[in-house]
Structure formats: structure tokens, C-alpha cells
Amino acid sequence: MDEQVLKVQKIKNGIVIDHIPCGLALKVLKILGIEGDIGSTVTMAMHVRSKMGWKDVVKIEDRYLDDREIDKIALIAPTATVNVIRNYQVIKKHHVNVPEKIKGIVRCINPKCITNQNEPVEPEFYLVSKNPLVIRCKYCEREMNAQEIANNII
Numbered sequence: 001m002d003e004q005v006l007k008v009q010k011i012k013n014g015i016v017i018d019h020i021p022c023g024l025a026l027k028v029l030k031i032l033g034i035e036g037d038i039g040s041t042v043t044m045a046m047h048v049r050s051k052m053g054w055k056d057v058v059k060i061e062d063r064y065l066d067d068r069e070i071d072k073i074a075l076i077a078p079t080a081t082v083n084v085i086r087n088y089q090v091i092k093k094h095h096v097n098v099p100e101k102i103k104g105i106v107r108c109i110n111p112k113c114i115t116n117q118n119e120p121v122e123p124e125f126y127l128v129s130k131n132p133l134v135i136r137c138k139y140c141e142r143e144m145n146a147q148e149i150a151n152n153i154i
Ligand SMILES: [Zn+2]
Pocket: 108, 109, 110, 113, 114, 115, 137, 138, 139, 140, 141, 142
């Protein structure tokens, strides 16, 4: 099925983000700042049937991701894979991985946290658990779950 999906609307150069949990495609585009980006053609397939159940797929032409963007995707869609396409071929496949240290990607939900006090302190978290996803603030030790993380991606 994956191959079939890739074949249906092949893109020449860009990325295909596959195996996004159902309903999260728009959120993935949002954290990548794609909403207002008219330099890329975006194709979204929501609620696609796959061997592992339902999923969303996003294809973005002429756009590549840096490590920080891949980490952001991992935090909201830990099952995702990022395929890099050049000249219609998949040249690289990343299985996203939630980093042990999450710096400058998520805002702490504790309003009293030093990272929310207009101090020049960048938010930083440690990974507590991958499944279910839990991270802990380095400064105030507040823990955040997957939903809270998804709502506070910077
Ligand atoms: Zn904090």
C-alpha cells in the first residue's frame, strides 16, 4: 500500500511524510509553517488505509526538513516516516525518533516557569517516557503529556 500511495501522485523533488496518525496531517503542516507557504505544492491524503490501520500522508514539493523540524514531527507524530524524494526516487527514509533532550521546540505549560518569565532562557525538556509520551521541564520539572506537547510546539 505504501508504494501504491507513493505512486499515485509522485512528486519529483521534496518530501513525503508517511504514517502520520489519523487526523494529524494539518497539525504537521502547521508546525512546519506550511500554511502560508505558497512556494511549495502540498498534497494531503487523510484517512488512508494501510496495513497498520488508518493514517494520514503529506507530500510537500521542493521542500526539505532540517533536524529540528524532524524532531518536531516526532513529538506529535512518533510513528511517522519522512521520505526524501529526488527525481521521483526515494533517496532517504527517516523513521522519526523523539529526542532525549528537547530544546527550543516546546513551550513549558507552567506559567510560573522561568522560561515563561521574559528571561533569555530557552525551554528545555528531558524525555521521561516514549509510550505514552511524557517530557519533563529542565527548569520547573513540570511534566507534559502528548496532548499538551502538541498544543505547545513553538
Ligand atoms: Zn518549566
